[in-house]
Amino acid sequence: MNEPRPLVAMIHAVPTGARIAQEAFAREFPQATVWNLLDDRLLDDARDAGGLTDALRRRMLRLIEHVMDGGAQGLLLTCSSYGEVVDTARARWDVPVLKSDEAMFSAALAGPYRRMAVVASTAPAVPAALAQLEALVPTVRPDRPVDIVTALSEEAATAGDPGATARHLADALHAAGGSDADVVLLAQYSLTPARDALAALVGVPVLDGAGAAAQELRGLLVPAPAPGEGQAATAAAVTR
Template sequence: MPRVALISATPAAIGPAVAGLAGQFPEAEPWNLLDDKLLADAENGLTPALADRMRRLIAHALAGHADGILLTCSLYGVVARETNAPVPVLAPDEAVFEEAREYRRILVLASFGSALRDCVSRFTTVSDSEVDGVVAADAFGATGSALSEALVEAARPHVGHADAVLLGQYSLAPAAAELADALGTTVLSGPNSAASKLRHLLLP
């Protein structure tokens, strides 16, 4: 059973990341590593000291014989991309961006403005897709049916002009299936795409 280390900077990312593995890579054994001050301490952005903290967590995962590593916080994605390791080390949105850029028009959903701007900014550096973005403010902190309903309400006026929807935060991923059914379109989420890519990389 491949051991996949999920390195998180907030407890909110753990559930969606584990669920992504359960749905797309059920053969994997999730191993959660959490430093819940990595976001709070990054109020002024990613510093060399914070990057070193993330590198130490990656080193800990490697020492614990992780077969693959997924960072779940986009702020630290650059650390994943710069890591030279004997196993796959994925940035949070690496896999979902690879999928999303196959579509000509993408609608990005987020629950608050800075998350939307961050996701759109990072995606447009790796894609030529036309991108529209919407803040689903009522989705912030919501769970279950309330989360799905908030995302559907925000996306519905815009989805006719998009070929796929990209969820800009891991915390929105639990609503992906319901959102796809309600909108009748493809919905891409970081946890599901990352789990699928890890399965492809780790299983023959």
């Protein structure tokens, strides 16, 4: 008998983020049925307005309501600019709703890392990521110190391949004094293809938001096997 596949919705603002998030879920949460919604004016309209307006918040909430009415059992907003709307959504719906990089930051803070580096290729991503990370410290890591360094490489945004992107990010990290970081956090989904190459260059773990979100939703939506259940199933298969 096939287990039901959890329906996970993702709301995207850019096609690149949508592709990377889908690849992450295929890798980390293949049990999910993924439902993608793309509104490619979300970022442009926010930029034109100078930030989120009440109208843009209502627009995002309508998109969230649409997937909730459609039976979504989990939701990921891949656009960090609309992360504040998640708090409103959580108060309205009893379904896991994640901000773009929230799971990554929580995983990093829960880990053994003391010095963390946040890397980005666009300037607005740096303060947005830093604000999210610092906001989680009191709840996830109240009793252990954490040192955060940020690095920006705008050259990485136009690099021709993941290897070149990784080299630009590594150079920026070195210039920012973050070469001794224990972990590197990618502030944008668009940097995910360079994750493995960057890890090889810097010699420490590199975490990405989409992969961490997929792992968290998998943990929330897929029941863990009961103690002994896996062994019992194996024994039954052997005796048949």
